[in-house]
Amino acid sequence: MSERILLQGVRPLGGAPTDVLIADGVIADLTPAGSPAPPEGVRALDLSGQILLPGLVDLHTHLREPGREDAETVRSGSAAAALGGFTAVHAMANTDPVADTAGVVEQVFRLGQEAGYVDVHPVGAVTLGLGGEQLAELGAMADSAAHVRVFSDDGKCVDDALLMRRALEYVKAFDGVIAQHAQEPRLTVGAQMNEGAVSAILGLRGWPAAAEESIIARDILLTAHVGSRLHVCHVSTAGSVDLIRRAKERGIAVTAEVTPHHLLLTDELARSYDPIYKVNPPLRTDRDVQALRMALADGTIDIVATDHAPHTSEDKDCEWDAAAFGMIGLPTALSVVIDTMVRPGLLDWAGVADRLSAAPAAIGRVPDQGRPIAVGEPANLTAVADDDEWTVDPWAFPGPARNSPYRRMTLPGRVTTTILRGRPTVVAGDLQW
Amino acid sequence: MIPHLLSAADLDHEDAVLVLDTAAEMATLSDRSVKKLPALRGKTVVNLFFEDSTRTRISFEAAAKRLSADVINFSAKGSSVSKGETLKDTALTLQAMGADAVVIRHGSSGAPHRLAEAGWIDGAVVNAGDGTHEHPTQALLDAFTIRRHLRGGEGDLSGLRVTIVGDVLHSRVARSNVHLLDTLGAKVTVVAPPTLLPVGVEEWPVTVSYSLDDPLPESDAVMMLRVQRERMNAAFFPSAREYSRRYGLDQVRMDMLPEHAIVMHPGPMNRGMEIADGVADHDRSVIVEQVANGVSVRMAVLYLLVGGSRQPEPTEVIV
Numbered sequence A: 001m002s003e004r005i006l007l008q009g010v011r012p013l014g015g016a017p018t019d020v021l022i023a024d025g026v027i028a029d030l031t032p033a034g035s036p037a038p039p040e041g042v043r044a045l046d047l048s049g050q051i052l053l054p055g056l057v058d059l060h061t062h063l064r065e066p067g068r069e070d071a072e073t074v075r076s077g078s079a080a081a082a083l084g085g086f087t088a089v090h091a092m093a094n095t096d097p098v099a100d101t102a103g104v105v106e107q108v109f110r111l112g113q114e115a116g117y118v119d120v121h122p123v124g125a126v127t128l129g130l131g132g133e134q135l136a137e138l139g140a141m142a143d144s145a146a147h148v149r150v151f152s153d154d155g156k157c158v159d160d161a162l163l164m165r166r167a168l169e170y171v172k173a174f175d176g177v178i179a180q181h182a183q184e185p186r187l188t189v190g191a192q193m194n195e196g197a198v199s200a201i202l203g204l205r206g207w208p209a210a211a212e213e214s215i216i217a218r219d220i221l222l223t224a225h226v227g228s229r230l231h232v233c234h235v236s237t238a239g240s241v242d243l244i245r246r247a248k249e250r251g252i253a254v255t256a257e258v259t260p261h262h263l264l265l266t267d268e269l270a271r272s273y274d275p276i277y278k279v280n281p282p283l284r285t286d287r288d289v290q291a292l293r294m295a296l297a298d299g300t301i302d303i304v305a306t307d308h309a310p311h312t313s314e315d316k317d318c319e320w321d322a323a324a325f326g327m328i329g330l331p332t333a334l335s336v337v338i339d340t341m342v343r344p345g346l347l348d349w350a351g352v353a354d355r356l357s358a359a360p361a362a363i364g365r366v367p368d369q370g371r372p373i374a375v376g377e378p379a380n381l382t383a384v385a386d387d388d389e390w391t392v393d394p395w396a397f398p399g400p401a402r403n404s405p406y407r408r409m410t411l412p413g414r415v416t417t418t419i420l421r422g423r424p425t426v427v428a429g430d431l432q433w
Numbered sequence B: 001m002i003p004h005l006l007s008a009a010d011l012d013h014e015d016a017v018l019v020l021d022t023a024a025e026m027a028t029l030s031d032r033s034v035k036k037l038p039a040l041r042g043k044t045v046v047n048l049f050f051e052d053s054t055r056t057r058i059s060f061e062a063a064a065k066r067l068s069a070d071v072i073n074f075s076a077k078g079s080s081v082s083k084g085e086t087l088k089d090t091a092l093t094l095q096a097m098g099a100d101a102v103v104i105r106h107g108s109s110g111a112p113h114r115l116a117e118a119g120w121i122d123g124a125v126v127n128a129g130d131g132t133h134e135h136p137t138q139a140l141l142d143a144f145t146i147r148r149h150l151r152g153g154e155g156d157l158s159g160l161r162v163t164i165v166g167d168v169l170h171s172r173v174a175r176s177n178v179h180l181l182d183t184l185g186a187k188v189t190v191v192a193p194p195t196l197l198p199v200g201v202e203e204w205p206v207t208v209s210y211s212l213d214d215p216l217p218e219s220d221a222v223m224m225l226r227v228q229r230e231r232m233n234a235a236f237f238p239s240a241r242e243y244s245r246r247y248g249l250d251q252v253r254m255d256m257l258p259e260h261a262i263v264m265h266p267g268p269m270n271r272g273m274e275i276a277d278g279v280a281d282h283d284r285s286v287i288v289e290q291v292a293n294g295v296s297v298r299m300a301v302l303y304l305l306v307g308g309s310r311q312p313e314p315t316e317v318i319v
């Protein structure tokens, strides 16, 4: 059985300093800080003043295995997740081979269990090979050992309206959700960055906001029509926020995510032509950033998801239009949220716990994650020294990829401790094995 | 002077006029029997062309040779440049060769920025055209030509009205000209069908017109941009014939221009598409002269970046 642990002096959701006893993988006791010395055989961790959160849950991670182990593996990505305070991640399906069969999702699920840093929940592809033509065996993936509930062609949009309708309908049978990468393909042929004032100057092909918003509008209508669940990946524009807000007012079962980078960075960074800032959907304008922060604060956007997308240096250390889309996000996600939401007073710690843990677990139908910090609940926890600042050094990240847009930036909030079902994966900021 | 010439926006008013004045001095060279200056003796200039452009390469090569530089032509066309690693590898090779200046033409917008700023090389980088971004030496030679005809070859272009016509969206020549003409005080009008103007053009220091006829009577110079016929396949305009009718410069429109106005084109021309035969060969067309001025302007740029303030050589004085 796992060891017994006493977290001393932590502040659950920013509340009063508390001693948290963990035994048998669950929270065994919560007492005001300053309780007598821990009993024999209990490992004490002094976390005085740190914020205790439920372990973070990422609904959108690219672990690259199978196929691109030179960029990331399930093990290295899991380690990066644990260091970022996560206890569960959803691994996107755009691997090679694509996660479009029960065999592949079970393989990824098992690799996650072997690594053991976080729970890895594979996302199943909506269409065979992400080809956008024929439904993958969604039911087989749902019934597999991986219990897939989130389906996505992420990286590509399910742009065929009929196929999208069918997928939304079909997953109702097992309470699944379609996570859509909203990108109208014809409007974004060869697109390189947000279409606007900056792209006009830089001569880079534009990715118009309307290409995202037109798909979201269509999918909301389809979702309402067939009574299913839609999740919108990486919402990036103010217009998308408006569409989702109105859909929610009408009671349509749509949820949405925003990435840390869309909460912090803008298309002005493309002026450097450094592909470290190349991402899909692209960085937008400051007006969009402000709208996304407000939407996350008021719940129009339900969750933060990283879209963690590791790439090798060969895929990034080149000309802008030859470079791959995407950025590393797991180790820095909580810090960016503290910087953009907590410190400006837009979100309190209960809000952080909701947006980064409880809500994504609910959307992904992961029952044992994102739980309250209460006696008897599974001990999936993370502690963050919220007053600490750290300078991001991608060369210290566990995986082979270094494509963090926050390199050399100083960010607030350092994850010190992560605990997965009672077992520490990170202590004092270090991986435990 | 600036360390690199990546964008026409890198040049402030003082630097821009300095380049034009220096180019004017270089131009007097070609009237003399001795066509070579020792200014860049011992320096190495690499022409790094990832895109086929014989005209621009020859122009830079002539400019460097007239300054006595050692010239290396590195044509990367045909090799695998879709994978960006090539740019970095090539840059490291050039660094090892000790290139003092790299003149780069590349199909990707921003490739010269990467070359200059990624820390791969130390030499000066001159953008000789990158994707749909910029072509600053073309803008300089255009400004030089305008100044020579309409400003007596001196000062800046304040108050002159320049109309740029055609595929602004995909034109690196247009972007560089908009920056430089604005810096030099000219009033710029861009004319195109709305499909061939970038979203965001409303923030440029220009007037936008969808009609070519409107600005012509007020124009001191008209710059016609090359328009590829294939653009109609991507629905930018319905047909070459309709484009030509609405936005081509023919004799009728030529007659709407003031007497002193000049007609320009960066080449290569699509005769019968954006410009009629008779207009291209008209005595107010300065298209051939633009080519000659290109060498003088590029001499000035190389001299100022490599032989000028960068590494001063007090004994080498231009007369």
Ligand SMILES: [Zn+2]
Residues within 6 Å of the ligand: A154, A155, A156, A181, A233, A234, A280, A281
């Ligand atoms: Zn995506």
